[in-house]
Each structure stands twice: as structure tokens, then as C-alpha cells.
Amino acid sequence: MDFKVKNHSLNFVSKQSNELSCLSFYEKIPINDIDLETLEFYAVDRLKVLWEIERLQTAKKDYETAQQLSFVIDRYLPLSNKSTTEQRDKDLISHFLLRCCFCHNEEDRIWFIKNETKLFESRYYSLSPQDKRKFISENFPHKPINFQLLDPMIKNSLLMTDRLESKFYKIPFTEAGELIGSKKAYLNQGFAYFSEKVIGKIFRTQFNQKIAIGLQKASNIFDKFDERIQKMIEKLRSKNNTFFQFGNQDGTHIEFDELKNKIKSFPLCMKLIYEKLIQDHHLKHQGRIQLGLFLKGIGLSVHDSIRFWKQEFLKKMTEKDFEKDYIYGIKYNYGLEGKRVNWSPYSCPKIIGLKPAPDDFSGCPFKFLSTHNFKQILLNLEQKPNEEQINELISLKEGGHCQVACQRYWDLVHPGLDEPLNKLSGIEHPNSYFKYSEEYYEIQKEKEKEKEK
Numbered sequence: 420m421d422f423k424v425k426n427h428s429l430n431f432v433s434k435q436s437n438e439l440s441c442l443s444f445y446e447k448i449p450i451n452d453i454d455l456e457t458l459e460f461y462a463v464d465r466l467k468v469l470w471e472i473e474r475l476q477t478a479k480k481d482y483e484t485a486q487q488l489s490f491v492i493d494r495y496l497p498l499s500n501k502s503t504t505e506q507r508d509k510d511l512i513s514h515f516l517l518r519c520c521f522c523h524n525e526e527d528r529i530w531f532i533k534n535e536t537k538l539f540e541s542r543y544y545s546l547s548p549q550d551k552r553k554f555i556s557e558n559f560p561h562k563p564i565n566f567q568l569l570d571p572m573i574k575n576s577l578l579m580t581d582r583l584e585s586k587f588y589k590i591p592f593t594e595a596g597e598l599i600g601s602k603k604a605y606l607n608q609g610f611a612y613f614s615e616k617v618i619g620k621i622f623r624t625q626f627n628q629k630i631a632i633g634l635q636k637a638s639n640i641f642d643k644f645d646e647r648i649q650k651m652i653e654k655l656r657s658k659n660n661t662f663f664q665f666g667n668q669d670g671t672h673i674e675f676d677e678l679k680n681k682i683k684s685f686p687l688c689m690k691l692i693y694e695k696l697i698q699d700h701h702l703k704h705q706g707r708i709q710l711g712l713f714l715k716g717i718g719l720s721v722h723d724s725i726r727f728w729k730q731e732f733l734k735k736m737t738e739k740d741f742e743k744d745y746i747y748g749i750k751y752n753y754g755l756e757g758k759r760v761n762w763s764p765y766s767c768p769k770i771i772g773l774k775p776a777p778d779d780f781s782g783c784p785f786k787f788l789s790t791h792n793f794k795q796i797l798l799n800l801e802q803k804p805n806e807e808q809i810n811e812l813i814s815l816k817e818g819g820h821c822q823v824a825c826q827r828y829w830d831l832v833h834p835g836l837d838e839p840l841n842k843l844s845g846i847e848h849p850n851s852y853f854k855y856s857e858e859y860y861e862i863q864k865e866k867e868k869e870k871e872k
């Protein structure tokens with residue numbers, strides 16, 4: 420690996436040609452002149468994808484995970500046979516640069532290999548059948564076997580795992596790696612027989628091993644890099660530890676200074692906790708977790724989250740006390756302390772099930788507020804509800820239909836839409852309430868622009 424900086428640009432040097440496949444084992448470094456800002460931008464986008472992969476692995480809903488993952492990959496690291504040279508370069512360069520960021524200790528290396536392998540796997544399984552065949556023919560050294568000539572016992576075993584249209588392969592079992600452990604291959608006299616469908620598992624093992632070797636090499640040459648590259652790598656490493664651990668739904672990022680303008684999109688549960696914080700310059704434990712995870716979910720970095728809490732708490736306590744008693748909890752939410760789990764924001768059912776202590780504004784207000792207080796909130800809204808709307812909301816609340824009531828409340832405070840943004844009958848998550856609300860304000864902005872034309 421050879422990185423050279425000329426003035427403000429970085430030259431990636433390789434004696435080999437550019438990688439042209441839409442999926443890569445990252446064995447060749449691309450030849451490019453690239454400025455340092457672009458380089459950093461590429462690396463940061465890759466970090467966003469890797470962190471989203473990390474977050475989704477704890478979500479445990481396979482279908483949603485796959486959908487969300489391809490959304491984030493398409494957004495930050497799109498790669499297909501139609502990709503532009505710039506998109507291919509971005510993928511390759513960002514990978515090599517992050518190798519240098521994650522090569523320094525065992526924990527970082529394991530994290531990087533795990534999430535890069537998941538990214539590789541996700542891309543492999545999203546290839547079209549033609550691209551997959553092309554990738555296999557270029558990267559798998561064995562040819563398909565003639566199924567008809569096989570021993571009947573092997574044929575029957577293979578047909579139990581796949582249909583006859585598939586291609587089948589025979590390789591020394593020592594090369595079959597994960598296929599053996601996962602029982603995806605039939606073993607006979609030192610050979611593994613399997614269908615084309617499961618070759619992805621062999622590529623996965625190979626990818627994993629190649630990245631591990633690549634990280635080892637990167638750690639050996641780190642000291643030889645130009646000082647400017649070393650500085651950038653250090654900066655990216657610290658970004659990885661702080662700014663990019665936001666674990667939000669779709670990879671969006673909200674700056675601390677933008678937060679004030681976003682309060683209008685908060686669901687009632689978060690708005691009430693926020694108001695309590697502003698009023699008391701303090702919040703009890705449950706409120707801090709509920710609001711803190713929500714803020715993380717909308718894209719506030721751990722760095723900005725610390726600024727947010729500090730801004731209020733320091734009106735009542737010293738910086739030293741704040742750091743002693745509260746920084747740990749904030750970092751814990753972002754998976755930087757304790758069990759180091761990238762915790763997800765609470766869903767509506769979870770919040771509805773909370774039991775807020777007296778004077779603690781956590782939980783769901785459609786459950787815990789008295790009818791009198793709830794009515795006062797409705798009467799104080801900018802968009803004044805009529806009697807019928809008030810009665811409907813109160814009856815939904817009293818009937819225990821918190822999420823449906825919350826959806827009606829959303830409709831009330833976001834008037835004038837031609838079509839509903841949420842096709843479900845109730846709000847399912849405070850962060851989706853926020854997302855629909857942000858979309859609503861975008862639509863309103865567009866409408867205003869149209870009017871002005």
C-alpha cells in the first residue's frame with residue numbers, strides 16, 4: 420500500500436489496473452489523485468454505512484434489516500455494474516483508508532472485519548443473476564460439474580438442497596470453509612459437493628481472511644505514511660469514536676445548532692420531557708434515557724448529545740459534577756461505555772409500558788396525562804382543534820388507544836396534506852413520528868416555493 424500526498428492531494432499508487440467489478444475483495448489499490456477533503460468525505464460516508472450495519476445487527480428483524488441496509492448502502496456507497504468511475508473509486512479508496520484507521524488494535528480490527536464482511540455479503544446477495552455468475556466465473560477457480568455423471572447417492576443429496584437448474588460444484592473439502600460447518604455441502608471421499616446458491620459462503624470466508632491480512636499489513640506500514648495522512652487517520656479514528664455513533668434510522672445527521680428548529684417535529688412524549696428539562700435544568704433517569712435515545716435516533720452525535728445535556732444541566736451544577744455523574748450515561752446510550760451495545764431508541768409500545776415516577780415526564784402522555792391536563796394541551800395548540808376533534812382524541816386516550824390517538828394528534832398539528840404520510844392507523848415509533856413530521860415540513864416548504872414562483 421502506498422499513499423503519497425502531493426501538495427493537498429493524495430495519490431493512491433498501484434501497479435495494477437483499476438478494479439472494474441461491482442464487488443471487490445479489495446486487493447488492488449486504485450490509481451488516483453484525490454484531494455484531502457474528498458478523501459475524508461469518502462471515509463466518513465463509509466463509516467456511516469458500517470455503523471448502520473452494526474446498529475441493524477442488533478435490530479434482529481431480517482426483512483427490515485435487509486431493506487434498511489440496502490437503503491443506506493445506496494445512499495452512501497452505491498455500487499453496481501452501472502456505477503460511475505467516481506462511485507467505484509469512492510468504494511475502493513474509502514475501504515483502504517479505513518483499513519488504516521482500524522488496524523491499530525484487536526477490538527477495532529474485529530469490528531471492521533465483521534461489518535465490512537456484512538457489507539460484502541449484502542452486496543453479493545443483491546447482485547443480479549448475471550452479475551453473480553460473472554463474479555463467480557472471475558473469482559471461483561473451479562468449474563461446475565456434470566450433474567448427470569455423479570453417483571446417485573450424491574445426486575439425491577444435492578437435489579435435497581437445490582433444484583436441478585442450479586449449477587453444482589465439487590472441491591477439496593479443505594477449501595469449503597464455512598460450508599462444512601453450516602451443513603451446506605455434501606461430503607464424500609475428501610470432496611465437498613454443493614450448489615451454486617451457497618458459493619457466497621465461500622466468498623464470505625475468503626473476504627474475511629483477505630481483510631484480516633490487509634489490516635495486518637496496514638498496521639505494519641502506518642508509521643511510513645506522510646504526516647498529513649497520519650493526521651487525517653487520527654481524525655477519522657476520533658470521529659469514529661464520537662461523531663458517528665449516532666445509530667439513527669436512515670443515516671441522517673442533525674447538528675447541535677439545528678436541534679432548536681426540530682422541536683416542532685418532536686412527538687408529544689418527547690416534547691413534554693424536553694420542556695421539563697428546559698424548565699428544571701434537570702431530568703430524572705428514565706426521562707434522560709427516553710429523550711437521549713430519541714435524539715440519538717434522529718441523528719444527534721454523541722458529541723452533540725453531550726453538548727445538549729450540558730447546556731441545560733450546567734445551569735444547575737458544576738461542570739465537574741456533570742462530568743462525574745452524567746457523561747457515562749450519555750456515552751452508554753451510544754454504546755461507548757458499559758456493555759457497549761448500540762442501544763436503539765424506545766418504540767411506542769416500550770414507552771407506553773413505562774411507569775413514570777411522579778413528576779417524571781417520561782412515558783407516553785396519551786397514557787399518563789390526566790384528561791384535564793391533556794385537554795389543556797389541546798386547547799393551547801397553535802392549530803386549534805374543534806370540539807369534535809377534542810372529544811375524539813379524549814375518547815381514544817381514555818380507551819387506551821395511545822398510538823391511534825397519537826396519529827390523530829399528528830394529523831391535527833400537521834394540517835393540509837393531500838395524502839397521509841403514514842399509511843398505518845397509528846404511530847409505531849416516536850422516531851417515525853419525527854420522520855413524518857420532517858417530511859411534512861419539507862412538503863410545506865416546497866409548496867411555499869411553488870407559490871412564490
Ligand code: SF4
Pocket residue numbers: 686687688689766767770771782783784785821822825846847848849852
Ligand atoms: S404514541 Fe408513541 S410517539 Fe406518540 S406520544 Fe406515545 S410514545 Fe410518543
